[in-house]
Amino acid sequence: MLDPNAPIFEVSEEIRNSIIEVYLRDASQSIGEIEFGTIQKNHEAVRKASHKLKGASATMGATEMTDICRNMENPLMQNLEMLKKLKTAFETLKKSLA
Amino acid sequence: MHCLIVDDDNTSRKVIESFVEQTDDLDLAGSFENPQEALQFLKKNPVDVILVDIEMPEMNGFDMVDSLQGNPSVIFITGKEKYAVEAFDKNAIDYLVKPVKYDRFINALEKVQLPDAVGDAKFIFVKSGSVLVKLDIYDIDYVESIGDYIGVHVGGKRYVVHTTMKEAEQKLPNDQFCRIHRSFIINFGRINQIEENTVSVVEKVLPISRTYRKNLMKRMNTF
Numbered sequence: 001m002l003d004p005n006a007p008i009f010e011v012s013e014e015i016r017n018s019i020i021e022v023y024l025r026d027a028s029q030s031i032g033e034i035e036f037g038t039i040q041k042n043h044e045a046v047r048k049a050s051h052k053l054k055g056a057s058a059t060m061g062a063t064e065m066t067d068i069c070r071n072m073e074n075p076l077m078q079n080l081e082m083l084k085k086l087k088t089a090f091e092t093l094k095k096s097l098a
Numbered sequence: 099m100h101c102l103i104v105d106d107d108n109t110s111r112k113v114i115e116s117f118v119e120q121t122d123d124l125d126l127a128g129s130f131e132n133p134q135e136a137l138q139f140l141k142k143n144p145v146d147v148i149l150v151d152i153e154m155p156e157m158n159g160f161d162m163v164d165s166l167q168g169n170p171s172v173i174f175i176t177g178k179e180k181y182a183v184e185a186f187d188k189n190a191i192d193y194l195v196k197p198v199k200y201d202r203f204i205n206a207l208e209k210v211q212l213p214d215a216v217g218d219a220k221f222i223f224v225k226s227g228s229v230l231v232k233l234d235i236y237d238i239d240y241v242e243s244i245g246d247y248i249g250v251h252v253g254g255k256r257y258v259v260h261t262t263m264k265e266a267e268q269k270l271p272n273d274q275f276c277r278i279h280r281s282f283i284i285n286f287g288r289i290n291q292i293e294e295n296t297v298s299v300v301e302k303v304l305p306i307s308r309t310y311r312k313n314l315m316k317r318m319n320t321f
Binding site: 006007008010011012015018019022023026048051052054055056058059060061 | 107108112117155
């Protein structure tokens with residue numbers, strides 16, 4: 001599920017595992033902020049949270065998450081359908097990392 | 099070389115920390131989520147290079163660089179390409195777009211130029227026992243790190259001095275001396291032979307680290 005060419009695979013397995021923990025925790029928080037911002041139609045809040053999650057996801061090699069976050073940086077793409085895609089992608093990713 | 103990382107994204111920051119950890123001759127002086135805290139730290143702990151994100155909630159990377167005291171090298175690490183022009187206007191030595199791969203990270207660090215503070219000095223005094231010995235700088239074969247000390251090797255003799263490799267590197271003229279490893283600085287004039295990962299200086303074989311090899315080879319006069 002993760003792109004094997006991502007930077008996360010250039011660090012030791014022990015460190016990688018600790019970074020995955022950090023990523024999952026932070027991603028969950030970012031998704032919460034994106035959800036709240038999408039419902040409130042707070043475009044700037046959604047853009048900021050999406051930008052942050054995009055960078056972390058790219059570092060992890062979570063390509064689907066990265067692509068969805070890139071879309072959600074655009075106010076025109078900030079909607080409940082895109083949010084659902086993001087949450088589904090995250091759940092799939094979590095399962096693959098479990 | 100001492101570096102500082104500033105990035106509000108924990109995942110990216112931890113990966114860069116790990117890259118620093120696995121790089122010879124690079125020490126992590128600090129790693130911060132918040133640029134304001136990084137600036138406070140830098141007031142008392144100057145570094146050679148700062149690796150800084152641009153879009154951060156507390157303060158953006160450009161504003162942080164504008165607030166810097168001293169003149170550390172700056173490498174921006176960010177998720178967007180659109181800031182590149184402004185980054186180089188801020189005299190960044192490089193601009194990395196996330197996700198940052200280790201090779202690209204090393205390539206950026208190779209552009210860091212440490213200060214050359216030697217001036218016109220031809221001699222250097224080293225303490226040997228209770229006396230100060232005057233050495234012609236160009237007679238020095240190589241310098242090695244020995245914990246909190248350095249060993250200055252001159253014609254088969256070793257003078258042990260309580261100082262750092264960084265300070266030694268600054269005091270030796272960079273047209274004649276070159277750092278080849280976290281633990282070694284060599285005199286170009288004393289090189290006999292260079293192999294893949296080692297260099298023979300006088301009769302001693304010394305390691306060349308990956309970080310410094312490119313710089314060494316660039317400075318050699320080769321066919």
